[in-house]
Amino acid sequence: MVEEMIAGAGRMHRAILAHDWDATPLGARDTWTPVLIHTLGLALASPIPMALIWGDDNILLHNDAFADLAGDTLLGSRARDIWHELTGLSEDALCDCLAGKARGLESTRSPRIGAALTIDCSPVPDGTGAVAGALVMLRQKEQQQDAERIQLALSAGAIIGTWFWDLPTDRFTVDEAFARSFGLDPARGRSGLSLAQVVETVHPDDQAGLAEAIGAAIARGGAYAHQYRVRRHDGQYYWLEANGRVDHAPDGTPLRFPGVLIDMEERRALLQERDRAFALLRALNETLEQRVADRTTELMRAEEALRQSQKMEAVGQLTGGLAHDFNNLLAGISGSLELMAARIAQGRVDELGRYVDAAQGAAKRAAALTHRLLAFSRRQTLEPKPTDISRLVAGIEDLIRRTVGPGISMETESEATLWPTLVDQNQLENALLNLCINARDAMPNGGRITILTSNTTLEADSAKALELPPGDYVVMRVTDTGTGMSADLVERAFDPFFTTKPIGVGTGLGLSMTYGFVRQSGGQVRIRSAVGHGTTVEIYLPVHGEALAQIGQDTVLEPSQPAKASKTVLVVDDEPIVRMLIVDVMEELGYRVLEAGDGPQATVILNNQGPLDLLITDVGLPNGMNGRQVADAARTLWPDLPVLFVTGYAETAVLSHGHLKPGMQILTKPFTIEALTNKVAEALAAAEHAARQEHM
Known part of the structure; x- marks a missing residue:
């Protein structure tokens, strides 16, 4: 069976046939599972360096390309014994893969191979959901297409065969397993068939649906999966699933369609048996199930009604605040224009200046309002520049002190060497000033504001909690000793037009604007507060290493004179x-x-x-x-x-x-x-x- 699956695959095929497998935990070749045989056949036929790690003892098999890199002597060895020497990586990657988690890693230069290659370690399922082994691919850029085909095969499960369809030429090539499954000549499968030749074995009742599914996949691109019946080499029809993907060119032209065939007979039988069991269970619990279903439906309706109510409340709050502010501004603009027209008609042009100033002032406030809304929605136009935040804080410190007044003491502290970030400096200054004004308002009887800037590295768990990718960040913390906020106020603090200040004092857009600007810049804002214990607002901004060399290097240009x-x-x-x-x-x-x-x-x-x-x-x-x-x-x-x-x-x-x-x-x-x-x-x-x- 092994000889038929991998015949003519090269010198490693001959080495595998000659090896004494009886003396290894894999046992004699005639006891090898179909999954092992199919996966090994795919690997041996590939030009990509590939090694198959199989069984509880992690026995190593590999193809010719892998042997060219690492040598022929590794065949039949235990992968754990040579993993670090082979890849330059720890055993963690191998353990993760054997536990069912695919890994893609850049290898360090290993003692054995002497080169750094991209390593893909993929689990190989045994058809029952368990992991039977792992396939390690040393992938170079020009080998990507074949790697995708192998990856499709590995993720599919019970593999019958693989295909590659070149769409512009309608050339359909298949592997030997595919050809044998449908009674095709393997030589024809390698030289290329048309789609019409391939679908001749499809059940007549399923051909129209298959054609429609294929056409839709080619038109839209991306993943493709479809189940249908085909006539196998024994003349009987069997269910299978075709699983693949259509790749398009940048202009939308369909280019290639690789995929695998999965045997669905056993799975469909299991599903039918499961459906029969479920039917019996439903019959026994029909009354209880109906009551549970009714209650679940009722709860879902109540939850949806609550969600809709909250959504409408937020929209109402937003539109109400907008309507109020814009109506005031429009009244100032339209009224000024009407009076300007009246004064011009009366010949009183010396009075136009005050109305022009009033209209322009209202227009500027309207622009500021839309600017804040765009900041909240993360659609404002930013001008990010390489920034040392400690310098930025120092540059605005005097302005903040004058703004908060003498009744508030202020302290600043920065890490000795602060990492650089790429940020809109004006927006960050505005955000810092707004936070300090909020802190001042929370301390009517005086207090202290502390501005702290520091470096931090977020690992996976802490980054996930902040809804950020892991990595290096600069943190700016603004802390006050004011009245603090309750938990429900903290939750609503970033809502547009929400404010705890009296009517007419503030728009309620300051914090929402800060939140939108920081999120648009790739960072995050968090508030920590408790009633009577002050408030800390933390701004996380991602580090940009290349920005360090650019800080302070802006070229000053003399304005061009109109020509x-x-x-x-x-x-x-x-x-x-x-x-x-x-x-x-x-x-x-x-x-x-x-x-x-x-x-x-x-x-x-x-x-x-x-x-x-x-x-x-x-x-x-x-x-x-x-x-x-x-x-x-x-x-x-x-x-x-x-x-x-x-x-x-x-x-x-x-x-x-x-x-x-x-x-x-x-x-x-x-x-x-x-x-x-x-x-x-x-x-x-x-x-x-x-x-x-x-x-x-």
Whole structure:
């Protein structure tokens, strides 16, 4: 049986046949299980270095590629005796795998192999749910495709055979086990079949369903599983499950479809037996089961009603607070505009200034409110920079002391060498100032604020409790000696518009804004408090090792002076009013301005106008082309073209983990005319600086 499964597989096939297995715990070859035989056949036929560790004694078998790395003499040895010498790893990885947990590890340079390779250690199930052994693969990048095929086979259980379908060529190759199962010529299976030839053995009643399942898997990509009946070599129909995955190219073109076949006959028989037992049990407990079902349904309805009520309460609180604040601001803006129109009609233009100031003030407060909401929802536009938080705290310390007043003492303490992080410095300063103001308000009779910054490493358990990945973090703790909060107040502290302060004092968005900003930055916020014992707010921010060398290295550029008609600017925005304002400002600065309302219009201009000096584009554009795509199209023509993105929030089409390509900047809506002109000057100055550096 072993000879048939692995015939012609190479020198290790011959070595396995010649080995005296009777003297090992594996026993004679004719006693080997089908799972061992199938898995060994897959390994021996693979070009990837693979070793099979089998049985309670961890006996080692391997293929030719593995022997080329580690030598032929390991065949039949005990894996535990040579594991560290072979892989450079401790036995933990092997123990985890033999316990049923797959491991993927980067090996250190081992004494035996002398190279660091990616090691995949996968458990091999015996068909009953138990782990029979482990398959160790030393994987290189070019071997990934075959590795995926083996992994599919290993995870499937009772394997009949494997296939690989090259979709563009409709070439369907199968292994010998597959071919024997369906009475096919193994040579044809290796040279390639069409799908039509393969499905000839499928039961006529199941062919339509199979075709539909295959078509759906190819269309959507990803995992595929389908059960159907096939005619095996003995002429009888048997149930099996096809289990695989469809891989697509980046443009969505289906490329390959590897998979395995699993024998379902025994499993279906067990399921049928289980269903019969369950039917008897249901018949005996029908009355009790119905009562339990009714009670469960009732509890689920009550739970869903409570959840819906809580959701509506939160939405009502959010929308109510928004409506209140925005109505106040809109009243100030619309009223000021009406009075301005009236004063102009009356010729009293000397009174316009106060109404202009009032409208602008209300607009700025509205912008601040939306900024806080975006921070809470983690959609604000951040400008992360390499940051030493201890320096940041020192730089804002005087402002905090003046803000909290003389009745509050303040202490700061920092670890000697604080790790760097990548964070929006203005947002972190605002968050720290807001926390200190909250602490001041919690100490009406005076007290002490302590700001502590330190390094910490979160292991798996502590990281899970904080809903963060394990790793290194910088922690900033703000502690007060104030009145403290009860547990229910702590739970609601980050809710938008929730505040314990009197009406008219604060918006209730400060902590929710801090929470959203920190989470958007990859960190976490936690509050520890008790009534009468003060409050500590902890901010965890991930460490960025590369940021250390960048701290303090920002290049200072002199603003570019408007070059009148010598500079050409393309403005792209689907909002006519915003586009009009930007165009007018650019023309007043003396630039030649082109404008477009969406991506396709911008593309026409790019292809028909002369070279550009600056692109200003909204991000969220209609008609199938966003601002980032417009920028990419422009840079195919002019690779160093400076780009200024204008956006209302942190759209993923622009930002990638907080980073932009060189020469790209962001201006957040709403913006002032001064902010727009400054950003334009910075963008052009940066482009001129880069051009000078290139020609030096």
